[in-house]
Amino acid sequence: MKIGIAADHAGQALKATLVEHLRETGHEVKQYGPAPDPDDDYPLIVRVLADAIARGEVERGIFTCGSGIGPAVAANKIRGIRAAVVDNEWSARDAVEHIDLNLLTLGERVIGSELAKSIVDAYLGAKVQGGRHERRRKQISDSERATSSSPARSESGPRVTTSG
Numbered sequence: 614m615k616i617g618i619a620a621d622h623a624g625q626a627l628k629a630t631l632v633e634h635l636r637e638t639g640h641e642v643k644q645y646g647p648a649p650d651p652d653d654d655y656p657l658i659v660r661v662l663a664d665a666i667a668r669g670e671v672e673r674g675i676f677t678c679g680s681g682i683g684p685a686v687a688a689n690k691i692r693g694i695r696a697a698v699v700d701n702e703w704s705a706r707d708a709v710e711h712i713d714l715n716l717l718t719l720g721e722r723v724i725g726s727e728l729a730k731s732i733v734d735a736y737l738g739a740k741v742q743g744g745r746h747e748r749r750r751k752q753i754s755d756s757e758r759a760t761s762s763s764p765a766r767s768e769s770g771p772r773v774t775t776s777g
Contacts, residue, residue, distance in 0.1 A: 614737060617671035619645040619662040621655040621684075624677030627721040627729055631675060634730045640737070643671055656687040659696075659718075666715050667693040674716040675733060681718035688716050692758075700724055702735040709739035 616635055620628035628644075635642045645665060646658040659676050666674045676684045681698035688696035696716035699705045700723055708714035717736050719729050 614673065615641045615643065615671045616737070617643050617645055617662050617665050617674040618676070619658050619674070620649075620677040621646075621653050621658055621679075622649040622651050623679035624719070624721045625649045627677040627719060627726060630726045631677065631719075631729060631733055634733065638734070655684045659684040659688045659716075660691065663688045663691040663694045663696070663716060667691060672715075673737065675736075676716065676718045677721055677729075678718070679720055679722045681720040681723065685716075685718040688718070699732055699736070700728075702731050705732045705736040706739040709736060710742045713741045 618628055618632060618635070632642050632644065643665070645662045647653060655676075655678050662674045662676055665671050676688070676696075678684055681700075685696040685698045688694045694716055695708075695712050695714050696718055697704075697708050697712075697714055698718045698720065699708060700720070705714075705717065708717075714736070717733070719732065724732070
């Protein structure tokens with residue numbers, strides 16, 4: 614599988630470990646992003662990787678940083694990207710099977726390298742499931758396409774509002 618990988622300054626050691634692991638397990642690896650810099654900004658770096666995924670340049674992506682949280686949030690703003698920070702194998706597998714996760718974010722300060730390798734293996738080994746999950750992915754895609762700031766209305770669901 615062709616995998617894109619990137620990191621900010623806080624995820625460089627884990628990225629290097631994962632690049633080696635991915636190559637050893639037969640994956641083609643494409644690295645994205647600038648050289649590490651303590652002042653780098655993960656939203657800009659993850660954008661390059663997410664854009665590559667959205668264009669189909671790579672099949673799936675992995676981003677490493679300190680926690681994984683910020684890059685997941687930033688990447689999910691990009692059409693066609695389904696990113697999540699994951700810290701266990703079950704969630705990595707479930708995220709692909711259910712939501713077709715295409716960008717995994719990992720926190721170098723949160724998990725060790727052996728667990729990260731195991732999570733990546735589960736993520737890359739998982740297959741997307743159909744049925745109710747396909748219906749839900751379509752609902753997510755429909756929400757992604759929505760551009761109105763007014764309360765959401767779905768053809769198949771109720772009007773959604775919030776209260777203060």
